[in-house]
Amino acid sequence: MARILIAEDEEPLRGLVARALNEDGHEVVATADGAAALDTLQREAGRFDLLLADIKMPVMDGLALALATARDFPRLPILLMTGFADQRERASGLEALVSDVISKPFSVAEIKFAVAAALAKGKK
Template sequence: MARILLAEDEDSLRVLVARALMQDGHEVVQNCDGAAALDTLSRDQGRYDLLLTDIRMPIMDGIALALAAGRDYPALPILLMTGYADQRERASGLEMLIHDVITKPFTLATICGAVREALAAPKKLH
């Protein structure tokens, strides 16, 4: 179905989300932090249908990753995930850049639904 770049520093959650998305028919490329995800995105020349990233990660957080991805690949839909209210507030000014912020903890049905919705949404014009 879709090619998804997943950035999440919590190993068990990253594997769980990737598995659920793959069972939903998607190809998932996993990274453990924003810097690695940005390297992957650049190496693959932005050829992804969606960027799904945690906000709070070491090295480069999801906000910085979203800003860089949005600058370099403006048509790439971006979904953020966070378990922290203050991190969700940091994303509040990025409505033109991101599709949505998913609050942790979430069910696998919720994250798969959010991904389907983001993939089906009209592309944002920056």
């Protein structure tokens, strides 16, 4: 299965998504913000199959993380999450870099489906 890096500042949601993806057999590394996720990516030399990041986070938001990831690890698929319409609009210019933007709140089934779709798209 895939190795997935999660960047989500809300601990309950981060835990829920990590558990859901673990259930599907994925190896999950979870971080609390974009800066921690970027540090992890650099320390691990980009050895992940997917970056799943919230857009609105402290320290470094998901859009800045997506841009840095695309620059440093251009083959790494990126899936963004947001509960804010204005944040979704900010991400609309990144279609070339981002597989999709999933709206919060989402169900466990929806996040699993979005991750599977992003992983499938990333293998092409």
